[in-house]
Amino acid sequence: DIQMTQSPSSLSASVGDRVTITCRASQGISYYLAWFQQKPGKAPKSLIYAVSSLQSGVPSKFSGSGSGTDFTLTISSLEPEDFATYYCQQYSTYPVTFGGGTKVEIK
Amino acid sequence: EVQLVESGGGLVQPGGSLRLSCAASGFTFSDHYMDWVRQAPGKGLEWVGRTKKKVNGYTTEYAASVKGRFTISRDDSKNSLYLQMNSLRTEDTAVYYCVRIYSSGFYYDYWGQGTLVTVSS
Numbered sequence: 001d002i003q004m005t006q007s008p009s010s011l012s013a014s015v016g017d018r019v020t021i022t023c024r025a026s027q028g029i030s031y032y033l034a035w036f037q038q039k040p041g042k043a044p045k046s047l048i049y050a051v052s053s054l055q056s057g058v059p060s061k062f063s064g065s066g067s068g069t070d071f072t073l074t075i076s077s078l079e080p081e082d083f084a085t086y087y088c089q090q091y092s093t094y095p096v097t098f099g100g101g102t103k104v105e106i107k
Numbered sequence: 108e109v110q111l112v113e114s115g116g117g118l119v120q121p122g123g124s125l126r127l128s129c130a131a132s133g134f135t136f137s138d139h140y141m142d143w144v145r146q147a148p149g150k151g152l153e154w155v156g157r158t159k160k161k162v163n164g165y166t167t168e169y170a171a172s173v174k175g176r177f178t179i180s181r182d183d184s185k186n187s188l189y190l191q192m193n194s195l196r197t198e199d200t201a202v203y204y205c206v207r208i209y210s211s212g213f214y215y216d217y218w219g220q221g222t223l224v225t226v227s228s
Contacts, residue, residue, distance in 0.1 A: 032214075034214050034215060043204055044144075046214075046215050046218070049214035049215070091213055094168050095154055096142070098151055100151050101151045101152075
């Protein structure tokens with residue numbers, strides 16, 4: 001199975017900060033990398049697919065980059081509604097696997 | 108508007124069975140692969156399995172942790188996805204989400220709101 005390792009597992013940031021979350025795959029996954037946002041008590045929301053493509057309706061403050069095994073999610077300027085847990089996912093190979101999550105908290 | 112509504116969750120004893128349903132609306136259900144994903148309390152996301160569409164023979168794939176115990180099926184005439192869960196274990200306790208897969212990209216786009224399954228004596 002492909003293991004997805006996210007770092008950090010949590011971070012504290014202020015409104016207006018630029019935040020970067022990294023995700024490393026245990027083997028190459030081409031461009032089959034997605035990111036999700038989850039708020040407490042809610043279902044995950046799809047943010048990004050194919051490394052850097054934004055889902056419909058997702059604001060441009062979110063961006064994704066990377067290739068091969070190393071990927072990043074960047075939030076250019078944190079807003080109050082962005083405090084949540086973020087997960088990466090590889091969908092290159094079965095089983096589909098997720099990173100452990102990064103909780104973004106208010107400083 | 109795409110909607111996925113799960114139902115069927117509840118409390119079940121270890122060794123018992125439960126069948127979850129996911130009612131889809133707002134899109135052509137038969138055109139899409141569908142997944143089940145679960146989340147244990149306070150934990151991360153775990154893929155459960157997938158059903159492909161008719162042209163792919165309704166082929167299914169499963170996580171090792173549920174293979175042989177869980178069965179995914181679909182009824183395109185009812186726009187519904189199912190998860191039959193047998194031989195349930197306490198570690199199967201989780202919120203179960205159904206997820207739509209975008210037709211040509213194989214990535215997730217829409218999630219249901221989830222249904223809670225609690226396995227406990």
